[in-house]
Amino acid sequence: SAVISQKPSRDICQRGTSLTIQCQVDSQVTMMFWYRQQPGQSLTLIATANQGSEATYESGFVIDKFPISRPNLTFSTLTVSNLSPEDSSIYLCSVGGSKGKETQYFGPGTRLLVL
């Protein structure tokens, strides 16, 4: 399985600002995913990020609020824009999920608190 790191591990942000989360993988991967885990809840897929193409967003998530970059096969960023307290969550990236590599492996998550 891939080794996945995320930065920052946690942050406290003010309302109206933005936070960019980095996800780094120790090997080249085709697909990367971003999830949100709201307090006490399960994981919800935000978007799928493939290198060289625009991210694909799930229903209820928009690019203006959650812009994603995928500049190469080992790295991706998720920005959470115009923060509000409702954005306080854990944000996780994962890799895998492609043909022949059905299992997704997760990073440690970024814990965001918006005041």
Next chain:
Amino acid sequence: AQSVTQLGSHVSVSEGALVLLRCNYSSSVPPYLFWYVQYPNQGLQLLLKYTSAATLVKGINGFEAEFKKSETSFHLTKPSAHMSDAAEYFCAVSVWTGFQKLVFGTGTRLLVSP
């Protein structure tokens, strides 16, 4: 649409007792099924997976799960609970949509008492 139902948001057991965490799925096509564990302040760790091979799947830390198509279930069991098993457990189903999209259950928190 695919979905997963985890019965019981909290399950409490004594150390040494049997652990049973329930998961039922809904899928219009043969599913892949996963159990993940999340320890406090950590990400998700894969416990085990079913990908249409053996119906009884063994995972890490002594956990296993049995795929029962007739019951649309994939319950997670461990014969003897340890204090270190206390965590949140998530069942997930994935279906090919150009990639393996994961749909998670709501999670079950396992509490282990001495």
